[in-house]
Amino acid sequence: MQAATEKITVGSQVWVADPSVAWIDGEMLKIDGTEAEIRTSDGKKVSCSYAPISIFILSTNFTISSEKKAGCQLCACKLIEFMDAIQSFNQFQLLTSLTFRHIYNVVTKLSKVYPKEMDYPDGGVDDMTKLSYLHEPGVLHNLAIRYERDKLYTYTGNILIAVNPFQSLPHLYDAHMMEKYKGAEFGDLSPHVFAIAEIAFREMVNGGKSNSILVSGESGAGKTETTKMLMRYLAHVGGHKGTEGRTVEQQVLESNPVLEAFGNAKTVRNNNSSRFGKFVEIQFDKRGRISGAAIRTYLLERSRVCQISDPERNYHCFYLLCAAPPEEVKKYKLGDPTSFHYLNQSNCYELVGVNDAHDYLATRRAMDTIGISQKEQDAIFRVVASILHLGNLEFAKGEEIDSAILKDEKSKFHLQVTAELLMCDLHALEDSLLKRLMVTPEEVIKRSLDPQGATFSRDSLAKTLYSRLFDW
Numbered sequence: 001m002q003a004a005t006e007k008i009t010v011g012s013q014v015w016v017a018d019p020s021v022a023w024i025d026g027e028m029l030k031i032d033g034t035e036a037e038i039r040t041s042d043g044k045k046v047s048c049s050y051a052p053i054s055i056f057i058l059s060t061n062f063t064i065s066s067e068k069k070a071g072c073q074l075c076a077c078k079l080i081e082f083m084d085a086i087q088s089f090n091q092f093q094l095l096t097s098l099t100f101r102h103i104y105n106v107v108t109k110l111s112k113v114y115p116k117e118m119d120y121p122d123g124g125v126d127d128m129t130k131l132s133y134l135h136e137p138g139v140l141h142n143l144a145i146r147y148e149r150d151k152l153y154t155y156t157g158n159i160l161i162a163v164n165p166f167q168s169l170p171h172l173y174d175a176h177m178m179e180k181y182k183g184a185e186f187g188d189l190s191p192h193v194f195a196i197a198e199i200a201f202r203e204m205v206n207g208g209k210s211n212s213i214l215v216s217g218e219s220g221a222g223k224t225e226t227t228k229m230l231m232r233y234l235a236h237v238g239g240h241k242g243t244e245g246r247t248v249e250q251q252v253l254e255s256n257p258v259l260e261a262f263g264n265a266k267t268v269r270n271n272n273s274s275r276f277g278k279f280v281e282i283q284f285d286k287r288g289r290i291s292g293a294a295i296r297t298y299l300l301e302r303s304r305v306c307q308i309s310d311p312e313r314n315y316h317c318f319y320l321l322c323a324a325p326p327e328e329v330k331k332y333k334l335g336d337p338t339s340f341h342y343l344n345q346s347n348c349y350e351l352v353g354v355n356d357a358h359d360y361l362a363t364r365r366a367m368d369t370i371g372i373s374q375k376e377q378d379a380i381f382r383v384v385a386s387i388l389h390l391g392n393l394e395f396a397k398g399e400e401i402d403s404a405i406l407k408d409e410k411s412k413f414h415l416q417v418t419a420e421l422l423m424c425d426l427h428a429l430e431d432s433l434l435k436r437l438m439v440t441p442e443e444v445i446k447r448s449l450d451p452q453g454a455t456f457s458r459d460s461l462a463k464t465l466y467s468r469l470f471d472w
């Protein structure tokens with residue numbers, strides 16, 4: 001900050017925080033101690049202060065191994081370097097402890113005035129390290145002016161920042177573009193997700209070592225789309241003509257629609273939000289050709305299976321199955337999504353630009369490609385349908401105190417269909433929903449559940465069925 005404030009004098013061009021547009025540029029009119037007055041480019045006068053910054057690395061009395069301690073101290077040093085680099089503080093306080101946790105909080109209070117870059121190229125810079133001031137308004141301004149010119153990608157060193165275009169830009173990702181980046185040196189061409197895939201691929205082939213690409217961002221930022229582009233590029237450069245019907249790269253790419261059908265849902269922020277984490281591993285042989293792949297998934301959002309709120313949706317596969325060809329809908333005794341409790345808690349059933357009937361067939365084809373047999377596919381959709389029927393079970397008070405029974409004929413019908421689809425004994429299923437087993441060292445006690453308890457047990461079964469299916 002000291003350095004930065006020294007550069008700001010009366011007449012300097014600066015960025016100042018603005019409640020509506022985040023940061024607005026302006027001219028420094030007056031500096032009086034820690035107070036300043038600025039005329040912004042929209043003609044307003046604002047007063048602000050150079051607030052001191054404090055960074056506290058909060059410590060706990062947690063004894064940690066020397067290895068972790070070294071890690072923490074390294075992070076702390078990196079943080080100081082970073083803060084130093086952005087030159088945006090005039091007071092810096094760092095509290096470290098020999099016994100602090102490797103997870104710590106950093107509390108900052110940022111100054112509200114930053115110097116504005118003056119000799120700035122019209123279209124912005126393609127690498128943020130070329131900026132004289134690497135502060136928040138400078139970074140956002142650079143990304144904004146590039147975005148206005150349809151330049152979605154910007155480097156910060158060898159990190160790629162992608163801004164979601166929210167529109168289809170096929171020319172950016174077509175085969176011609178892939179060929180352009182194939183073999184190109186990093187930095188020779190405009191920033192692009194293919195350049196990152198290319199450098200990872202080349203270093204793996206040349207260095208003979210595994211390489212990882214980390215894709216991160218908030219919900220709706222474009223992680224899933226970016227990962228698909230990376231996979232497509234790697235399949236393109238590592239692909240080869242196979243002798244068998246489906247190639248490994250086809251299988252790698254076709255795993256995406258299957259995973260999305262079962263692990264993605266519409267949320268408030270994203271119509272196709274992944275409700276799980278994933279680790280994709282693509283294996284190559286010594287000649288750089290794809291030889292195999294593995295996808296590991298983590299932490300599926302289980303609660304969504306039985307609880308959704310407007311305007312969100314449940315997992316796509318439920319709606320796809322309800323939109324399947326009539327003979328399949330009949331086979332699974334399904335119907336309109338509005339008739340299922342797990343779907344009708346929200347008023348959102350259809351997505352703009354999405355055809356569930358078409359996507360159902362596409363998912364089936366993708367399942368064929370990745371090698372899921374017809375028998376297995378049938379079993380998968382039987383489980384999906386059984387969850388919808390299970391959700392329609394309702395319970396009423398039983399004759400015995402604190403006991404429950406199925407509420408009506410409709411519930412009996414859904415229980416029977418659930419048992420048929422899961423190929424299990426009807427009475428055993430009913431018993432497992434209406435009673436709880438308690439195992440003590442001496443005996444096993446069977447206790448009745450009241451209607452609320454039975455509903456809870458119905459939802460637990462639905463969540464477990466779905467998450468086991470997803471894990472499979």
Ligand SMILES: Nc1ncnc2c1ncn2[C@@H]1O[C@H](COP(=O)(O)OP(=O)(O)OP(=O)(O)O)[C@@H](O)[C@H]1O
Pocket residue numbers: 164165166167168169217218219220221222223224225226270271272273274275
């Ligand atoms: N490169 C891109 N080109 C065109 N559209 C894109 C691109 N990246 C993202 N989108 C659009 O933004 C939407 C959200 O992107 P995506 O699903 O990849 O986000 P996400 O970061 O994976 O979100 P979540 O964490 O919720 O799963 C996509 O459905 C797509 O419409």
